[in-house]
Amino acid sequence: MIRADLHHHTCYSPDATTLPKTIIEKLNTHPTIKAIAITDHNTLEGYKKAAELAKPYPDILIIPGAEINTQEGEIILLGITELPPQPWKAQHIIEYAKANNGLAIAPHPYRGLGLGNLAAKLDLDAIETLNGITSPNLNKKAEQLAKAINLPGVAGSDAHFPTDPWNVYTEIQAPLDIDEILKAIKKGLAKASYTEKSIRF
Numbered sequence: 497m498i499r500a501d502l503h504h505h506t507c508y509s510p511d512a513t514t515l516p517k518t519i520i521e522k523l524n525t526h527p528t529i530k531a532i533a534i535t536d537h538n539t540l541e542g543y544k545k546a547a548e549l550a551k552p553y554p555d556i557l558i559i560p561g562a563e564i565n566t567q568e569g570e571i572i573l574l575g576i577t578e579l580p581p582q583p584w585k586a587q588h589i590i591e592y593a594k595a596n597n598g599l600a601i602a603p604h605p606y607r608g609l610g611l612g613n614l615a616a617k618l619d620l621d622a623i624e625t626l627n628g629i630t631s632p633n634l635n636k637k638a639e640q641l642a643k644a645i646n647l648p649g650v651a652g653s654d655a656h657f658p659t660d661p662w663n664v665y666t667e668i669q670a671p672l673d674i675d676e677i678l679k680a681i682k683k684g685l686a687k688a689s690y691t692e693k694s695i696r697f
């Protein structure tokens with residue numbers, strides 16, 4: 497079993513400042529979280545930089561990802577190494593993820609640019625039921641949605657700044673390996689969780 501943060505931004509997102517280097521250092525010394533999906537807004541550059549910097553560290557894993565602003569709302573793609581072709585329509589980028597051995601996840605469906613109830617109609621692989629910067633009631637709503645449509649629930653900090661806490665994570669029954677992690681999430685062998693230190697939950 498591993499603990500992974502499946503939603504994390506770097507300074508390659510216009511609204512975030514954390515340097516990839518800082519994430520690698522923190523991940524390497526973190527007692528429990530050993531994998532992070534870098535999910536910058538509409539770019540894979542943050543992932544590429546972090547993956548490069550993580551090479552000397554065998555005990556940590558950077559999962560490729562991007563949080564894509566589709567016409568219908570935000571969708572996180574994991575496991576892709578190229579961005580989908582534009583225009584970014586929700587169903588098209590979900591199909592792109594599937595065709596490229598990736599996953600499509602609805603981040604914070606009821607906050608900001610989330611997909612809302614439309615998430616139930618799309619062919620997603622998981623719902624983010626615990627987002628580190630979303631209120632408990634909106635996370636709860638996301639959890640109810642995941643249950644209603646029988647999709648796995650995952651967690652991500654949605655951290656944008658170096659001071660953001662790493663207090664939510666996904667427990668995944670998989671080794672520290674990208675393909676195994678993605679397969680396990682798809683099978684529902686994943687659980688959203690949080691630390692006791694968390695102030696939001």
Ligand SMILES: [Zn+2]
Pocket residue numbers: 503505535563603654
């Ligand atoms: Zn985000």
